[in-house]
Amino acid sequence: MKDIILKAENISKQYRLGTVGTGTLKHDINRWWHRIRGKEDPYLKIGDTNDRSTKGESDYVWALQDISFEVERGEVLGIIGKNGAGKSTLLKILSKVTAPTTGTIKSRGRIASLLEVGTGFNGELTGRENVYLNGAILGMTKKEITAKLDEIIDFSGCQRYIDTPVKRYSSGMTVRLAFAVAAFLEPEILVIDEVLAVGDAEFQKKAIGKMQDISKGEGRTVLFVSHNMDSIMRLCSKSILLKNGRIIDYDITSKVIDNYLKCEYQTTSYKSWVDQYIGNDLVRIYDVKAHNLQYEIKNNFKITEFVGISVSYEVIKEGNKIHVAFNFYDRNGINIFDSHENNTSNYYDLKSCGKYETTVWIPENLLAEGVILVGVAIVTHNPFQVHFHERDCIAFNMIDDQIISPTRGEYVGNLPGIIRPLMKWDSKNKI
Template identity: 55%
Template sequence: MLAIKAENISKQYRLGQVGTGTLSHDLNRFWHKIRGKEDPYLQIGDTNDRTTKSDSEYVWSLKDINFEIEQGDAVGIIGRNGAGKSTLLKLLSKVTKPTTGKIYTNGRIASLLEVGTGFHPEMTGRENIYLNGAILGMTRKEITRKFDEIVDFSGVERYIDTPVKRYSSGMYVRLAFAVAAHLESEILIVDEVLAVGDAEFQKKCLGKMGDVTKGEGRTILFVSHNMAAIKALCSKGIFLENGIIKESATIDKAIQQYFSNNNINKFQFENSSFKFLNFNLIGENGKENINISNGENFHFEFNIEIKNNYRNGFGFCIAIYNETEDLISAINTYHINNEIASLEKGIYSFKVEIPKYILNTGTYNINFHFNGIEGEIIKLLENIYTFNVYDDGYRRGNKFGALWPGKISLVPKIIIENVY
């Protein structure tokens, strides 16, 4: 049985405007409508690609989206910031209407799109639980039956009769998730708000969502940048890029496509002295692998062409960022010898070895810096590579997924080989 069906849905926004825009635009739309003609402003507008400039004042946040979701499916929606993920969830939750197309849903929808979704700040936690249940069409008796379970899960029992405007963001999202997950809706939609909670609560939420879809047969749509969490919870995936569905398949295939797209054509750089050719992550098996276990050694490998006998000396830095854009580690040649020795003309392979159990599970992005001999940045290449680390299940000694949860200082082994 279908839970959700999207037919050719698109969402267009006019930049810098609230509503439909100017009176002349509204009159033009009305004139076309009464003559049975298509809205003229649907013919213009760019896709939502923030890396390019355009003179158009219209943008398509989503364009021609089609998919079907069966009852009981757990679907991960993935993509970079600005891909249209949150817009899609707002359309499915009926927070806003699509510009074109239709959405069919079968069952009640509980949404958690941002901290405090559906909560009235002046009302207490207790009152908001009953308010949310009533919005979903539940009777007071049905809500009361779930009340103790909701409060226990949220961990805010002490403050349940305090107005929620006094809650911290963590308390807000704890109670909001508990309400959305426990009240009897057929479809649960969760955006990235779980990132507000601590690691223990995030794990608890993922466990509950797993119970909801596998044990109760409810449908879940889950947006996150944490590919490990997406993969653990979801069996199907939708990969969005610039407002367009690039892949709708099994979660493994969607994640693979996400990483592959992120790692294409991100490293073009050339000047009179250097040409940066490629960048890869190589697993223990000697092959490129964008999904690696935290229990395997791996190395970054990239090739640089030296165009002339470069005598000035240079260095590089590989900066590793997590999915919330926090710097985890900066691997710098200055850790070993201040600069790379003067190199003759040719193509060189650089290998930077990373030992196992260094990185926690999660998704990571790479920035690459070319540095001069005095440390000045010759060129910064941002987001040139994306990879995912998953838990290998090893739980012995002090190794619990990874050794350090925060920033890491590494003095890695760097190998330089002349390949041509």
């Protein structure tokens, strides 16, 4: 039986643009008049969707629309999406910082929120005093807070400044102490926005480890918003993808991240500059593409087929040693490998004027499933000079659609890793 600790049912949030509060006096009176007559709020039927990139026709905008999900005890739920998708608004509603326009939130236990740097802190109070203040807000006694105080201070790394007013802290120190307070004062539900990006690498590692301990070891629930897909993948069993204030995907994290990145990068396996001049007086770039062995441009490749990456260019000024380099990244922007045109027979030749097409072949059973991003560069040596470079030039998907794969066998789940080479194995009966 599921142990549901947090449930959101049909949550929507409407704002009126250009005003402070929920609307004008005229609109408030109109709403009141409809309500006392038992009629629906007239402004719930109007308003634009939450798309920050377009100019709307209405003064009303739906920051969130019809959000429904539930979280089990001990689960870490990731919430991802582009800036302006509604992530922070959702967390504020869940934290009861603001109320939803429609819908209900049902939760069991205390909720601690870390929505921005210094959330719940008073700048005039010392770090120690703010620990007690936040603990009191969470409903803890002074004795309970004192029992956790040494752990909080030690985790935050702010021992030397704990009796200094928080207004003197840097943003990194503030978020360190705020996270330590939220994590160690034992709320049943911990809500964390992108604030961990403020901390340094050492603190981020500690914070992620602590969140894993909170969920797995202590059975508490975490809601985590981040643009760092690696952190989301490591921490969250399930994730929600928001777009324009609506849930467009709610599933296991790996599938949601792939869906997000496909939308984000639009998985374009061909890019052309035929109608514009890209390059310099030495070399001009025409196009970059991902294709199969028959040179058919594709967005999706099976992990059991060869993938070719080609760049077409023209040498305008002869007498230079020109070569191509490709950079391959996974969906988190981590470099998988680079490949340089340095093992061809004509690598050391000085290229004459004319058009060229250079291709690198990725062997079958090398890349794992997911979005692969390709960067391309054209360089010369003696002296070394980069004439063209674009990091996220094209993208394509690797797919494992076989019932029994040579690299996964009969296992149907998601395998970790960014490469999946087909290795040679031996097994002998020694009896």
